[in-house]
Amino acid sequence: MHKDIKEILFADTEIQARVAEIGAALTDEYSEAAARGEEVILLSVLRGAAIFMADLARATEIPLEMDYMALSSYGRGTTSSGEVKIVKDLTSDIQGKHVVVVEDILDSGLTLQFLINYLQQRDPASIEVITLLRKRAKAQADIKCAHIGFECPDEFIVGYGLDYAERYRNLPYIGILKPEVYE
Numbered sequence: 001m002h003k004d005i006k007e008i009l010f011a012d013t014e015i016q017a018r019v020a021e022i023g024a025a026l027t028d029e030y031s032e033a034a035a036r037g038e039e040v041i042l043l044s045v046l047r048g049a050a051i052f053m054a055d056l057a058r059a060t061e062i063p064l065e066m067d068y069m070a071l072s073s074y075g076r077g078t079t080s081s082g083e084v085k086i087v088k089d090l091t092s093d094i095q096g097k098h099v100v101v102v103e104d105i106l107d108s109g110l111t112l113q114f115l116i117n118y119l120q121q122r123d124p125a126s127i128e129v130i131t132l133l134r135k136r137a138k139a140q141a142d143i144k145c146a147h148i149g150f151e152c153p154d155e156f157i158v159g160y161g162l163d164y165a166e167r168y169r170n171l172p173y174i175g176i177l178k179p180e181v182y183e
């Protein structure tokens with residue numbers, strides 16, 4: 001285990017097993033639409049969710065497009081500023097497509113609330129949200145998630161895409177960062 005990690009919450013194998021389940025659920029949900037020629041696009045919020053989306057895409061059998069947006073809300077801190085900015089916009093036209101938003105972690109929900117409002121203005125056929133992790137306990141915007149990988153404690157978490165000041169994204173597991181690293 002990395003010296004800055006207090007505790008491993010989800011091991012590599014546990015994450016892969018859950019990703020396989022969610023991938024299979026996506027195949028079930030969208031195979032009829034895909035057979036009718038409707039398009040599905042996985043949209044990941046950079047940079048944290050890119051690793052999850054890369055694994056999820058390979059656990060899914062439907063034809064799909066992949067796109068990325070970058071939003072900033074946290075800066076280098078460990079709590080949300082509440083102000084969301086678009087750092088990188090969509091590349092694809094999502095009009096008439098089924099958009100599957102893939103997020104790493106749902107905390108206050110402000111990031112996803114902003115994103116969903118933004119996507120709705122672009123007239124997609126549907127929007128669904130998948131989040132790998134959801135933190136409990138905090139007041140959250142009312143975001144409906146079609147799939148949640150794992151519920152997690154209200155602590156600062158890193159690994160499998162999640163960072164603190166751009167570090168720890170490449171840990172293969174998800175763990176709690178030792179508070180002395182950021183305090």
Ligand code: IMP
Pocket residue numbers: 045048073074080103104105106107108109110111112155156157158162163164
């Ligand atoms: P929200 O807008 O408060 O829901 O924050 C969501 C975003 O904040 C996520 O996409 C992450 O990038 C980041 N975030 C929230 N909690 C954590 C954490 O515990 N570790 C790392 N990043 C986090």
Ligand code: MG
Pocket residue numbers: 045046047048049104105
């Ligand atoms: Mg993020």
